[in-house]
Amino acid sequence: MQGQPTIIRKHWFGLAVILVAGLVVELALALAIVVALHQGTLTPNLYAFLGVIMVVVLLADLVTAYVYRLSSIVLTATAITVANWQTLFFSNTAVCEWNQVEDVNAKQGGVFAQLLSFGTLRIQTAGTQNNITMTMVPRVQYWRATIEAKAAATPTLTHSV
Template identity: 40%
Template sequence: MGNQPIIIRRSLFGLVGLILVGLLIAGFIYGLAYFLHTQNPRDTTPIAILQLMGVVVLISTAVTAIVYNLHSMTLNDSGVTIKNWGSLFFSSETHCDWNEIEDLNVQRGGPLAFVGGYGNLLIQTAGTETNLRFNYCPRPEYWRDYIDQRSESAPELVRDV
């Protein structure tokens, strides 16, 4: 594979869906504020509260989109590393060597996942090692086959019996 790691980010299809949902909710809130303003222009308190709610939804959508895009799977000479983010400040990282991989599975989440070309990639490891899971993986069958081929060519794992 060389010295250059391959970094795979989550599917852009899921990111676009996330942003669209946030914009739809914010649009509904701002539409409601406009409607209330046309009904009673003198009562500004509910309108101000709704506008604040719209801003909160837009900021939350932006932060969620950033966190979504931070998740990654890195393939390098030593093995597979998956980094998951719980928020902007907290992440967890799991790693397995190529020779620890025992089985690879792809799960699709329905017709949208099929059309969007993404799925969940599950990497089962040897023994008591932690299994890895990369959700919203773009082209999961391609990466499953790539990892499978790479793990088969890795030196055999030696364990004490």
């Protein structure tokens, strides 16, 4: 963490789930078109409607995948910055200096999380700052240990009286 910042992006599995869900919806719409064609009930209006829905679903899926990839944890020599993006236009960003880190927890729930080694990372901070949480963190146990070690090696603030 000396020099170049370390950037941690969300796990690829979440991105795969988003893309597969979009693909399943697209295939269901394509199947509806095929069934309507086979039955002879596909009117130009229905064809246009299903086509528009397919384009909207594709765009929504791509935007969701893009927003998912925007979320990150950045570890620098002086602080941790977490950017959690909820939509294309809204994100929660939190910055915590290393000496403000009180505790780091990693939680892995479910079979896929255990097999693929991802989970939720929660950084408890000192003072009035909100705790920092990021889901779908890859190698979550490794990053928990790394952040704990860096925080423990950083001198704490001292108050002069």
